[in-house]
Each structure stands twice: as structure tokens, then as C-alpha cells.
Amino acid sequence: MASHRRPKQPSRTRVTVLTATAAAAVALTSQAAHADPKPTKSEVKAKVDKLYHEAETATEKYNGAKEQQEKLEKQVDALQDKVARGQQELNTLRSGIGSLAAAQYRSGGIDPSVQLFLASDPDSFLDEASALDQLTAKQTESLEKIQEKQRSLAQQRKEAQDKLADLADVRKTLGANKKKFQGKLAEAQRLLNTLTAAEREKMRQDDLRASRAAGSRVDLGNEVPASARGAAALNAAATQLGKPYVSGGTGPNSYDCSGLTQWAYAQAGVSITRTTYTQINDGVQIGRSALKPGDLVFFNSTSHVALYAGNNTVLHAPKPGAVVRYESMDTIGSFQVGVRI
Numbered sequence: 561m562a563s564h565r566r567p568k569q570p571s572r573t574r575v576t577v578l579t580a581t582a583a584a585a586v587a588l589t590s591q592a593a594h595a596d597p598k599p600t601k602s603e604v605k606a607k608v609d610k611l612y613h614e615a616e617t618a619t620e621k622y623n624g625a626k627e628q629q630e631k632l633e634k635q636v637d638a639l640q641d642k643v644a645r646g647q648q649e650l651n652t653l654r655s656g657i658g659s660l661a662a663a664q665y666r667s668g669g670i671d672p673s674v675q676l677f678l679a680s681d682p683d684s685f686l687d688e689a690s691a692l693d694q695l696t697a698k699q700t701e702s703l704e705k706i707q708e709k710q711r712s713l714a715q716q717r718k719e720a721q722d723k724l725a726d727l728a729d730v731r732k733t734l735g736a737n738k739k740k741f742q743g744k745l746a747e748a749q750r751l752l753n754t755l756t757a758a759e760r761e762k763m764r765q766d767d768l769r770a771s772r773a774a775g776s777r778v779d780l781g782n783e784v785p786a787s788a789r790g791a792a793a794l795n796a797a798a799t800q801l802g803k804p805y806v807s808g809g810t811g812p813n814s815y816d817c818s819g820l821t822q823w824a825y826a827q828a829g830v831s832i833t834r835t836t837y838t839q840i841n842d843g844v845q846i847g848r849s850a851l852k853p854g855d856l857v858f859f860n861s862t863s864h865v866a867l868y869a870g871n872n873t874v875l876h877a878p879k880p881g882a883v884v885r886y887e888s889m890d891t892i893g894s895f896q897v898g899v900r901i
Contacts, residue, residue, distance in 0.1 A: 609879070616817065618737050619741045621835075624835040625737055639720040650713065745807070793827065794854040797884070805882050818835050842899065859895060
């Protein structure tokens with residue numbers, strides 16, 4: 561006898577699970593279909609080069625803040641030393657007045673005029689004409705010295721406090737710029753890590769070959785430097801070919817772009833400032849057609865500096881991962897201005 565029982569319906573819970581699973585599968589399939597393709601090696605290189613440029617900009621700002629910090633620290637130290645010496649001089653002046661008071665006390669009491677010298681605030685005492693009438697010329701002179709020294713010390717202390725506040729602001733800026741360029745470099749490394757080890761190595765070898773090729777076949781022409789110091793700076797920089805670019809590097813083992821130019825000119829006996837943003841004002845600005853070997857050349861809104869070597873070629877520390885090398889000006893970016901030191 562056939563059974564007339566109705567087939568068992570799936571439970572509501574089971575239907576819900578099946579529906580959710582199906583929806584998830586559709587979503588995953590859709591995501592896979594629309595996922596961004598893995599960037600090519602050339603796309604990664606372009607993005608990394610852009611990040612390196614941004615890191616260099618932040619590095620130069622970091623270098624500027626660091627230079628300012630060092631200058632402020634020296635100023636604060638000098639002011640604090642000056643305040644300490646002034647306090648000693650004031651103590652000596654007060655000590656002399658104290659000796660006079662002791663002598664008067666032994667002879668029968670302290671003259672009101674001497675009490676003036678020992679007051680914590682002689683200015684208020686001096687304002688009263690009756691007090692001044694009691695002073696001898698010598699006593700008045702001594703009191704005025706104390707008065708002037710106190711005023712000078714107060715001014716110096718305020719100046720030192722203002723410099724300390726400036727220093728705190730600069731240190732904050734320094735930290736922010738350091739964090740920024742380190743972040744850019746880390747982001748570039750994350751991008752590089754999306755490539756295989758073999759692809760990364762090939763990219764590195766390509767860059768090294770480009771550097772070696774530029775150095776071996778470079779044609780600098782026969783242009784004459786504008787000055788002996790420019791020639792000496794360029795010759796010094798040429799001895800650093802192959803040294804690695806490192807953010808903040810000032811030699812002799814590694815360099816960033818402005819670290820190399822500063823070091824090169826130091827070897828020529830010329831002191832220039834630390835960053836691209838200040839080096840651009842260290843000499844006379846000139847146009848591209850007027851460039852001579854040894855001149856500084858600025859690119860990309862003052863974020864990069866190089867030494868002109870002749871025949872449209874510069875010698876520079878290009879970017880992270882690269883080394884000091886010769887390179888055509890046409891491959892670096894937008895020319896801004898030349899500077900003759």
C-alpha cells in the first residue's frame with residue numbers, strides 16, 4: 561500500500577544557511593571577476609619612483625628642520641651660559657652691598673639707603689625720591705648697576721625661554737617629516753614586495769647597469785667651469801661615484817642629493833647650507849643655457865639638486881636604492897634653476 565505522507569520540507573534554518581552560502585559564493589565570484597589585476601613590473605617601478613620622489617621632498621624638509629634645531633640648540637646654550645654668568649655678576653654686586661650692611665650693623669645699625677641695596681626689588685625703592693636723597697653718588701652708582709643687571713637678566717631669560725619654545729616646535733616638525741619620509745619609503749618597499757624576488761633583483765640589476773653605463777660612456781664635452789671652486793666641487797663629487805643614496809646622508813659613505821652637493825663644496829673649501837630649499841639661495845641664480853660645470857642644478861620645485869657636469873649631464877645622488885652617478889638632465893624631471901656658488 562503506497563504511502564500518502566507528504567515529503568519532508570527543509571527547515572527554515574537550513575534554507576537560510578543554503579541561501580547565505582549561495583550568496584557568498586556569488587559575491588566571491590563577482591569580486592574575483594572584478595578584482596584589480598596585479599600591477600606589472602613597470603607599473604610598480606613607476607609608483608615606487610613617485611614614492612621615492614615624495615620621500616626625497618620630505619627628507620629635505622627633515623634636513624632643514626634638523627639644521628634649524630642644531631642652530632637653536634647652540635643659541636639656547638649660549639643664552640643659558642650668558643644668564644649664568646650674569647647671575648654670578650649680580651650675586652657679586654649683592655655680596656659687596658651685604659658687606660657694607662654688615663659693617664654698618666656692627667657700628668650701630670643699617671642705614672636705610674643700604675636697606676635699599678638689599679631689597680629684593682630695588683626698582684620700587686628707587687622710584688621714591690626720598691630714598692634717592694639718602695644715597696651717596698657711589699651708592700647710587702652701585703644700585704644702578706644692580707638694577708641694570710637685573711633687567712638684563714630678565715630679558716636674557718625671556719629670550720632663552722622663547723628659543724626653547726621655538727626648539728620644541730622645530731623638534732615636532734622634525735619628527736613629523738621623519739615619519740613622513742619613512743612612511744613613503746615603507747610604502748615603496750611594500751609595493752616592491754608584490755614582485756617576485758627574481759623581478760626585484762632584475763629591477764635592481766637594471767638600475768645598477770644603467771648607473772655603470774652612464775659612468776662608463778658619459779660624454780661631458782669640453783665645457784669650462786665658471787670658477788676654480790666649482791671645478792674642485794665637481795671633481796670631489798666624482799670621487800664618490802657608486803656610493804649609495806641614503807636619506808639624510810652627508811658622506812663620506814652615503815648621501816642624499818643635498819648632502820652630496822654640500823660635501824662636494826666643503827672639499828672645495830666652500831661652506832654651503834644643508835638643504836635644497838636653502839642651497840638655492842647660496843649663490844647667483846642662472847638659466848639653463850648659462851650652466852657651467854660645478855654649478856648647482858635644481859629640479860622639481862626645489863626637491864632635488866645636482867651638480868652640472870657638462871653636456872646636459874649632471875652628477876648627483878638620485879633616489880633611494882640608487883647610487884651616486886652621472887645622468888642626463890632630461891631624465892630627472894622638470895628643470896627649475898641653476899645656481900653658481
